[in-house]
Amino acid sequence: MDSREDSQPSNTTPSSSSESITRTSCIRQRYMVIFIIMLMTANLFASRAITGETINFFADVKQKIKNTTNTHQCTELHQIRDEKKNFTKIFQIEKATSDNIQSLFFITYIISHVPGGIYSDTRSPKHLLSFMTATCALINFVIPSLLKATKGNHNVMRVVALVLGAVQGVFFPATSNMIAHWAPLRERAFMMSIAMAGLVLGITVNKIGTKLIVKSSGEWTTPFYVFGGTGLFLTLIWEVYVFSDPHKDPRITPEEKEYLDLEMRDTVDHRRKSIPYVAILTSPQVWIMVLAHIANRWLWSFVGLNIPDYLKDIFEYSDYKANEISSLPYVVMMVTLVCLGFLSDWITRNDYINISTMRKCCTSLGMMGPPIYILTGSYAKCNIVGAITMFVCGMIFMASCFMGLYLLPMDLAPNYAGVLTTFTNGFGSISAIFLKKVSSTVVPDKTLLQYRQLFWITLLIATVANTLFVIFGSSKLQPWNRPLLRRK
Incomplete structure (x- = not known):
């Protein structure tokens, strides 16, 4: 690693340091x-x-028009649809x-x-x-x-x-x-949890x-x-x-x-830096991280898209009611996320568990918990309370990944966290595009058994990706994190 003299920011000028406003806050x-x-x-x-x-x-x-001859739906529940407001429709689509x-x-x-x-x-x-x-x-x-x-x-x-x-x-x-x-580093998980609580809050407000x-x-x-x-x-x-x-x-x-x-x-x-593209592109840890993120983004998109659809298609809920129910876990998720961030930092700061192990534990909870609980919920069939309880538990577990996978870019190379996030979030978002195509293929008639097949596919994807990450992944600081400084 570079020396302290090398890593000290060269742009620390009187205007940016010695003239800091002295205050008590x-x-x-x-x-x-x-x-x-x-x-x-x-x-x-x-x-x-x-x-x-x-x-x-x-x-x-x-x-x-939905297939009304389907015998797998819980049509006997007869959920009440939203009352339509008299809004002027400006076009058809x-x-x-x-x-x-x-x-x-x-x-x-x-x-x-x-x-x-x-x-x-x-x-x-x-x-x-x-x-x-x-x-x-x-x-x-x-x-x-x-x-x-x-x-x-x-x-x-x-x-x-x-x-x-x-x-x-x-x-x-x-x-x-x-x-x-x-x-x-000793506060990274907690600070990340606060930032990502905004994501969960935004999804709730949107829905x-x-x-x-x-x-x-x-x-x-x-x-x-x-x-x-x-x-x-x-x-x-x-x-x-x-x-x-x-x-x-x-x-x-x-x-x-x-x-x-x-x-x-x-x-x-x-300081301003050049990016070591070759080192990043040839790093095994980067591609293991990307693979895990692709599976995780599939999971997020799966929950955001398919759970509301499941509630509408199987339990005959209205659009608004389905969004309302599928949004409830996000409220609990915000609290869980911040608490887990604090707990994660406390555990690693006191050397109870090393950082890599902590990241893998959090990732495993976030990757495996949701598909297992959601799949279990599908076996509740028309038991609304049982199914929704399983769905809520599964979605709450998703918060754990923020304290695992989503911290890896900063763990592996904080100097290039932006570029690494380009790989993880960018490549991961591709899975959301494929999810819609897979969903339309696996669940063409919107039946309970077809949805269950999609849940099994999601569990398989999560299991493979998480296993590879647990075995081969790491949060160890990479040697190419040492900055390539630009010449003036």
């Missing part, structure tokens, strides 16, 4: 940074799919077409991970995140007028989905870089809050303006209060900066 600056990241994450996931959540209010969505348009988001989302990760690791993620948040907010402001003016032109909707994906794709690489430069806002305001356009305005406000807060690393922050106390320097010695370099 009960909140450390690193936790202020992570809290704002949490809020931005929540807003991002709350506003990511507003069109998909509100489309039934402003469009006449045509669905294929097939459900399959709507789903295909929304899935275009992930194409550009995956692609923009690459420049997002490279820019974050070689320059600075701060303004990149500001640009992303503000742009997404402005797009949300424009979407209602655009839909009305074009009467829901499908090509226009496709362009909007592609643009949103391209803008939001930089988020995870950039935030991963930010966290790596602010989170010391439940969006429709509540529409119904309470009587206007389907309101969520676009609410989340758009929140995004602009957070952009302002971010630009004023957050800096890309402790040496650029004029508000950090000398004591906190010294603590972070000592904790990050020989692991994190705040």
Whole structure:
């Protein structure tokens, strides 16, 4: 590893260090940074799919007639559908077409991970995140007028989905870089848990809050303006209060900066760097991590897409009720996530378990718990309480992966956490695209037995990926983490 002299940031100038504002604060600056990241994450996931959540209010969505001769459904339950509000429909669209348009988001989302990760690791993620948040907010402001003016032109909707994906794709690489430069190893899991609590909160708000806002305001356009305005406000807060690393922050106390320097010695370099592409691409640990992430993202997409569909198709729940039930575990997941982050750091800090073992334990819980519980729930058949209880337990376990897999980019090479997140989250998102195709193939008639087959496939994928990670994976700091500094 490089010496302390080498790893000391060369851009530590009087304006960025000796002129720090001396103050006494009960909140450390690193936790202020992570809290704002949490809020931005929540807003991002709350506003990511507003069109998909509100489309039934402003469009006449045509669905294929379900096979009524199927004897595997729990039709005797006769769940009550939502009352339809008298919203003006401005166009018609097939459900399959709507789903295909929304899935275009992930194409550009995956692609923009690459420049997002490279820019974050070689320059600075701060303004990149500001640009992303503000742009997404402005797009949300424009979407209602655009839909009305074009009467829901499908090509226009496709362009909007592609643009949103391209803008939001930089988020995870950039935030991963930010966290790596602010989170010391002994607090890394807890700080990551706070940031990822925003993801869980955003999903909950998107699934439940969006429709509540529409119904309470009587206007389907309101969520676009609410989340758009929140995004602009957070952009302002971010630009004023957050800096890309402790040496650029004029508000950090000398004591906190010294603590972070000592904790990050020989692991994190705040200077501009070149990226060791060859070392990263030929690293076995990187590809083991990528493989595990692909399976994990399949699992997340599986839960987000198929569990609500299962509740609608098998138990005859309405769209709103299905989303409401499938969102309940996320509330518990937020609390579980933060507690698990604190516990994980406490265990490793006291040397009860080494970091690699801790990461593998958390990953195993997050990878194996959900498919096992969900598969078990399908065997409850028409027992609503039993099935939903199993689904809720399985979804709560998913929080564990944030304390395992999602910390690996910062464990393996915190100097290049942005680029590594490009690999993990970027490649992982590809599985979401294939999941829809697999689901339509395995579950064409929406029967209980077909859903159970899909659950078995998901369990098999999770088992193979998790086994390979537990046997061959590691969180050990990689030798190529040593920065390749740019020549001036």
